[in-house]
Amino acid sequence: MKYPIEVFAKKLVILISLLLLITIGALVYVTWIKTVNTNISEILNPFAILNKKDQQTPPKEPINIFSSSLTDKxxxxxxLGIDRRSKFESAYRTDTMVILSINVTKNRILLISIPRDLWVENSRVNALYIQGGWESLQSAFxxxxxxxxxxxxxxxxxxxAWIIDxxxxxxxxxxxxxxDSQYPVDVTKTYQTVAFEQGTEVMDGQRALIFSRSRKGTNGEGSDWAxxxxxxxxxxxxxxxxxxxxxxxxxxxxxxxxxxxTDGRMDTSLTLSDAYYxxxxxxxxxxxxxxxxxxxxDYVFNPPMEDYGGAWVLAPIDPTYAAFHNKVKEVVNQPVPSTLQ
Known part of the structure; x- marks a missing residue:
């Protein structure tokens, strides 16, 4: 008996459909079995879960202080202290510049202050950072x-003020x-009177800021050097x-x-490794x-203002700064006190 072509085609479609269903079912079953076996192994061996997590997230490497660049003697x-009153200000000057030189082998810390009005590289030194970045100021130092x-x-x-507090x-x-009866009030652009007494004082942030900024004080405290x-x-x-x-x-x-x-506060070129060091x-x-x-x-003088476009500046007595270089070397190379040897 011969089947009509339509009946044969219909049965062929049904057969193919059954084969597809069987194949899909088998794949689902195998996947389920693998999942069950994995879960059972993790239940029987809880360390498998920990090992799995360790494989997903590599352990954090410890900070190596010896990777710091601060390894010289x-x-x-x-x-650098800038005269920025608000984070929104983009024009400011480095009015405070103190070079901290640490001699590790001789246990000596040298603090060198650079006056803000010093004329160097055709500019006041306190303007170099904003004009040419750290590299410009670094070259001047x-x-x-x-x-x-x-x-x-x-x-x-x-x-x-925040770090002091x-x-x-x-x-x-x-x-x-x-x-100091002429200490500036930045908000009102007026002045206030501040006073300090000789002796020990525990200062909060604002008090310390006033102490470090005042330059119109009496009793020899009315200058940048003071x-x-x-x-x-x-x-x-x-x-x-x-x-x-x-x-x-x-x-x-x-x-x-x-x-x-460093997060939204101070800026620094020091790395975390440097901080650990x-x-x-x-x-x-x-x-x-x-x-x-x-x-x-001893090293700078106040030249005629007309020589600098009417600006009040300081200029080196010796343009090579040789005398100051020698003074720095003298301090750096001083022998270690006998009590520290």
Missing amino acids: EINIAL KEITGLEVDNYILTDFEDF SFGGVEVAVENSFV RMKRQHLLLKGMVGAVLQPKSIFNPMNVEQAYKMI LWDMYKDKDKYTYVSLFLDS
Whole structure:
């Protein structure tokens, strides 16, 4: 008996459909079996789950402090304070410039302040950063001091006050009593009177900012050099304040502290590895002696304003800064005191 072609075709379609269903069912079954076996193995062996997670997320590599570039016997870092009153300001000057030179082998810290009005590279030195970036200011520091200054930390008024408050205040040894009746009030563009008494004072952020900015004080405290000296006093006080009881950095978590300081606040060329390296040195802080140097009237003078387009500037007595270079070398190469040998 012969089947009509239509009946044959219909049965062929049904047969193919059954084969497809059987194939799909088999694939689903195999997949289900694999899943069940995997789950059962993870239940029987809980470490399989942990191993699976370890394979998905590679372990975080520990920070290697020896990967830091700060491995020389001499570490030079520029501490830059800018006159920015708001984060929205894009034009500002580095009115505070302190070069922190750490001699690891001799346990000596040299603080060198550069006056903001110094004329260098056809500009006031405090304008170089905004004009040509860190490299421009770095080149000027090399010309002025003879030191290779590889890194910087830059902060404004707000962040300077914040770091002092974060320490829980800073104890400062005020050397001279003085009154400044022309201290600027930035918001109102007016002046206020501030005063400090000789002796020890624990300053909060705003008080420390006033102490470091004032330059119209009485009793010999009315100049840029006077406030440079006060800034050095503050820096020395800050070293001991890091781990005082009220400090938010006590106990110290270097990575967390680095993120807090650099995330939207201070700018720096120092890396996290550098921060670990410096913190490793902190345990020996009491072994270090401090020396302050200032580019003062022994090395600079006030030239006629007409020679500089009517601007009040400072110029080096010796354009090569040779005398100041020699002074820096003398301090750097001083023998270690016998008590530290």
